[in-house]
Amino acid sequence: MTLKKKLMTAAFASVIAVPAFAEEVNIGVPTWTGAQAIAYVLGEVVTTRIGGTVDYVPGNNATIFQAMDQGEGDIDVHPDVWLPNQESFTKQYVDGAGTVSLSGNPYQGNQGFCVSKDFAAANSITDIADLGRPDVAALMDSDGNGLGEMWIGAPGWASANVNEVKVRDYGLLDFIEPIRAEEAVKTARIKDSIAKGEGYAFYCYEPHAVWYMFDVVMLTEPTYDPAKYKMVQPSDDADWYKNSMVATKDDLKQVQIAWSNSLPERSPAIAEFFANFNLTADDVSSLAFEISANGREPADVAAEWVAANSDRVDAMLGL
Numbered sequence: 378m379t380l381k382k383k384l385m386t387a388a389f390a391s392v393i394a395v396p397a398f399a400e401e402v403n404i405g406v407p408t409w410t411g412a413q414a415i416a417y418v419l420g421e422v423v424t425t426r427i428g429g430t431v432d433y434v435p436g437n438n439a440t441i442f443q444a445m446d447q448g449e450g451d452i453d454v455h456p457d458v459w460l461p462n463q464e465s466f467t468k469q470y471v472d473g474a475g476t477v478s479l480s481g482n483p484y485q486g487n488q489g490f491c492v493s494k495d496f497a498a499a500n501s502i503t504d505i506a507d508l509g510r511p512d513v514a515a516l517m518d519s520d521g522n523g524l525g526e527m528w529i530g531a532p533g534w535a536s537a538n539v540n541e542v543k544v545r546d547y548g549l550l551d552f553i554e555p556i557r558a559e560e561a562v563k564t565a566r567i568k569d570s571i572a573k574g575e576g577y578a579f580y581c582y583e584p585h586a587v588w589y590m591f592d593v594v595m596l597t598e599p600t601y602d603p604a605k606y607k608m609v610q611p612s613d614d615a616d617w618y619k620n621s622m623v624a625t626k627d628d629l630k631q632v633q634i635a636w637s638n639s640l641p642e643r644s645p646a647i648a649e650f651f652a653n654f655n656l657t658a659d660d661v662s663s664l665a666f667e668i669s670a671n672g673r674e675p676a677d678v679a680a681e682w683v684a685a686n687s688d689r690v691d692a693m694l695g696l
Contacts, residue, residue, distance in 0.1 A: 417433070434451070488580070489627070517553075
């Protein structure tokens with residue numbers, strides 16, 4: 378046998394001697410649309426570009442972080458960590474236990490409270506304090522209980538806890554009833570209130586599909602002041618509501634993905650991709666719009682985005 382044939386035979390034998398396996402990842406999927414969009418973009422790249430397998434696991438922030446901390450692969454990644462909103466989790470698992478990693482490529486988020494542009498213009502509403510005017514509150518009272526309704530977020534959202542404290546510390550509790558419900562309920566209520574010419578206020582943030590779906594405006598709030606922003610989350614203190622004080626706008630947010638530190642050992646190529654992953658706020662808003670407003674499946678929207686942004690995906694994969 379020639380040397381060339383010997384080398385080819387040895388190379389072929391080494392290939393078939395190594396068992397072929399697909400890297401795999403379980404992606405946490407929170408309830409808000411932006412997180413769903415990012416989750417499916419992550420999954421699309423893993424399946425079509427890395428050749429891995431993906432499962433999508435619904436869960437709230439606490440569930441996803443706990444699973445990442447355990448490191449057993451039940452949930453490997455959180456697609457949309459808002460800081461400092463979810464800081465109680467990152468302090469516990471990233472800084473404390475050291476079981477979770479954060480991406481170094483965040484996009485910027487902005488949070489506040491919105492009303493429709495027509496409602497704002499018709500009633501001279503520009504600032505959060507305007508929601509405490511009796512005439513405005515009455516226009517937002519759809520159930521006749523004497524309080525105007527304002528959606529503050531979904532159950533399990535850290536931001537909803539912040540907003541509940543804000544309603545109190547902005548002096549709105551005598552006029553406004555803070556409502557927690559799934560985001561789909563809020564979206565339907567915005568549409569309905571605009572169609573009927575009614576008042577409605579809701580927690581809003583950028584990026585989000587709502588900016589493409591409706592003509593809404595974010596109200597001004599007192600400028601962010603760390604001295605007036607002392608938020609304690611329920612995971613840190615059972616008396617969180619009593620011991621918190623938030624009387625100022627949120628600072629601009631840093632939003633990124635997080636993954637279990639056990640993932641690099643189990644699926645190194647996927648973990649490397651996660652470390653390089655990055656989207657812009659505009660990316661997330663447009664993806665969320667396609668899902669929320671146009672009723673498309675997140676998987677289809679993600680596949681279209683990945684196909685249209687192959688150069689950016691190549692860079693995330695180090696190609």
